[in-house]
Amino acid sequence: MFTSALRASLKLQRQGLFRAAALKNGAFASPFAAMNFSANARAAALGLDKFGVTNANTKVHHNLSYADIAKHEDANKEGQFIANGTYTIDTGKFTGRSPKDKYIVDQAPSNKNIWWGDINRPITPEVFDALYDKVTGHYGTAEKVYVFDGYAGANPNSRKKVRIITELAWQHHFVTNMFLRPETKEEIENFEPDFTIVNACKVTNEDYKEHGLNSEVFVAFNIEKNVAVIGGTWYGGEMKKGIFSMMNYWLPLEGIMAMHCSANKGKNGDTALFFGLSGTGKTTLSADPHRWLIGDDEHGWDDEGIFNFEGGCYAKTINLSQENEPDIYNAIKRDALLENTFVIPETNEPDYYNTSKTENGRVSYPIYHIPNHEPTSSGGHPDNIVFLTCDAYGVLPPVSKLSDGQAMYHFLSGYTAKVAGTERGVTEPTATFSACFGAAFLPLHPTRYADLLQQKLQKHKTSVYLVNTGWTGGGYGVGKRMSIKDTRACIDAILDGSIKKAEFATDALFGFSVPKALGSVPQSVLNPREAWSDKAAYDATAKKLAGMFQKNFTKYVSKDHTDYSPFGPKL
Known part of the structure; x- marks a missing residue:
């Protein structure tokens, strides 16, 4: 059952008081977010050394507020702000998921549960370790690292603690939108993840043929080690659907x-x-x-009953109009993140009918951008x-x-x-x-x-x-x-x-x-x-x-x- 403390918190949310205070200039920032930490300090505290973050010159940014995320996106020149303050980015040649590049380590005891085939493609522990080494080697030279700690699953009895490590501020923005955000300083300080995704989108696997893989792109899960590594694709949906796949593994085995x-x-x-x-x-x-x-x-x-896994929405923008989809249209504002959407140069406004980039243009936004969201x-x-x-x-x-x-x-x-x-x-x-x-x-x-x-x-x-x-x-x-x-x-x-x-x-x-x-x-x-x-x-x-x-x-x-x-x- 939900705790009484959580019920009280949700009551405040429904009254609009909690959100107004906590979400001003960005919600639930880490107590460490406003500071820059070297890998020797913050990375060690977060246990990032096992992911290769050991360079003393690396700046580690943990659960940034939306205001700070915007500053980083702007400073890194990762995209652009459109007229209404929404940030928009381009994910490059990958504007959708890469299902043929998704792999799960074939290893006991989880392998007896997996539905093996074209959807869940097996790889050996040795191949995963090779991919892991490429990713951690890359993070050993990273200038900046963004760490998001949050939850998948709104029911405290079954929610999972997830950590997402990225090199790009906009990807930190994306997961901040999509997952459930910690609400207290104590939650963040005492956070021990159940599962970690390390996104090294700039890394490609030139040895994919030797490894018996489909391409230089990889989205690989090691259930026994509670970690996944992503390389070669910048598409944000890989992180979202990666955790969803894991929830689809864990919960049914618990009878949910x-x-x-x-x-x-x-x-x-x-x-x-x-x-x-x-x-x-x-x-x-x-x-x-x-x-x-x-x-x-x-x-x-x-x-x-029913509970959401996420803290945000990920909507398609193709042919989006205020008349047909007012809630989604109006949710595209400051703190939302547009992906692969055409922007009219003269007006700096999005054109949702222009699909020259892709028909899979998307927007992510925290669920409270929908006025009539259910706070619980x-x-x-x-x-x-x-x-x-x-x-x-x-x-x-x-x-x-x-x-x-x-x-x-x-x-x-x-x-x-x-x-x-x-x-x-x-x-x-x-x-x-x-x-x-x-x-x-x-x-x-x-x-x-x-x-x-x-x-x-x-x-x-x-x-x-x-x-x-x-x-x-x-x-x-x-x-x-x-x-x-x-x-x-x-x-x-x-x-x-x-x-x-x-x-x-x-x-x-x-x-x-x-x-x-x-x-x-x-x-x-x-x-x-x-x-x-x-x-x-x-x-x-x-x-x-x-x-x-x-x-x-x-x-x-x-x-x-x-x-x-x-x-x-x-x-």
Whole structure:
């Protein structure tokens, strides 16, 4: 249970008093942040010598305030301030994650738990040590080192202490935005990390062929040593998703569900979860001005309810407008950090419609930039769960209700599209299946997460819906993207309960229940077949997609696990 002290602190937060005092000019600065320490002093106190920080001339900066971070970013010329005071940076050629360069050390006892394959690629302890030596050797000559100490997980009973070591001030800014920040001097002074990421983005591995790796880039995890090293990529999301992957390892082994989802809470305390991959609408749809935002991307579900893993949000900026996404648009201000976003030279303003750098432009900001964020970063057991899918084929309806069995089938299927720019080499949407709507971040086999979710759904009688934010009237290149207005109307009907009053029809192919009418959503949109001018083409495409579902799901049919294949499409 949350401690009484924490409850009192959260009460002050809700009243706005704590934040006003602690966040002025940047929150929760280390008691050492205003001072420069040589490696011999502060680095020794922090135990940084094992990461190579032993040079007496190295300046160590620990948990800087936002005001000090801005000074460092400016002095280092790492990017630029735009007109409203937001700092903007460019991550170079890597504007998305590098999933083919992610590795986990194959070592007992953790190796028996890992879901080995293309997502979790094994490396030997010897190869990891070689990468580690490259990273620590580099930090031995670093002029400046930035150290962030904070938490992953808002529930004190299961949160993990994380330390992120970087060479760039903007990366220190990023993790300060994204993780939960310590709130007292004592927390920082007595901090002992459970896991450390050492980001040496300037280091590349020229020996990658000899090591049997994919490229000179590496994002490598050693679970037994509680450390990860990053080299060759400047993309900030590697640090965020690295810790998320570790939370997805630790928590399920403790009986706690870890989820790639956003979450919000209604005025009556009702909680909703939104599952989906990058670009499917998790951040946009959970930032609802009429509800409290718990978090936009990563959550846990334990015996007490829902809790956020993070202290900030990481939103896509492509085509961002104040009209369609006011909360996110207005969150881009001082202390936010823009990544890979085009800035108009004449006005020094961002142009979110210009994707010449990448379609994966991003902004990170502390969650309190959203006025109606939930200060406790937690909620009760969810009343509703929404599976968001970006259907590149234009077959699925904008909303459908799932039975418990169908919910498990679609959770394990994780159908969506890889949206342009979120990963290297993806330039247009491509149909894909990603287990649990986040296979890229699952160290354990997907059925481990499915079993936990099934238990939660049955115990708390949670309703589950499938919402398509992808195409209607045809597939990608023919149809059009589902409007945010129509998607919002579907979500609103789920959250206010009005969808339960609708008359439903059973989809003959997929088996789920589709509302015949729903508020302002056009009937031609609710029934995707009617939106296609060529009905025969729709039928053929729907059967093609159903076949893809069936083929993908064969990997989950096993005598060792519950068989949910009967709840899939019927050809």
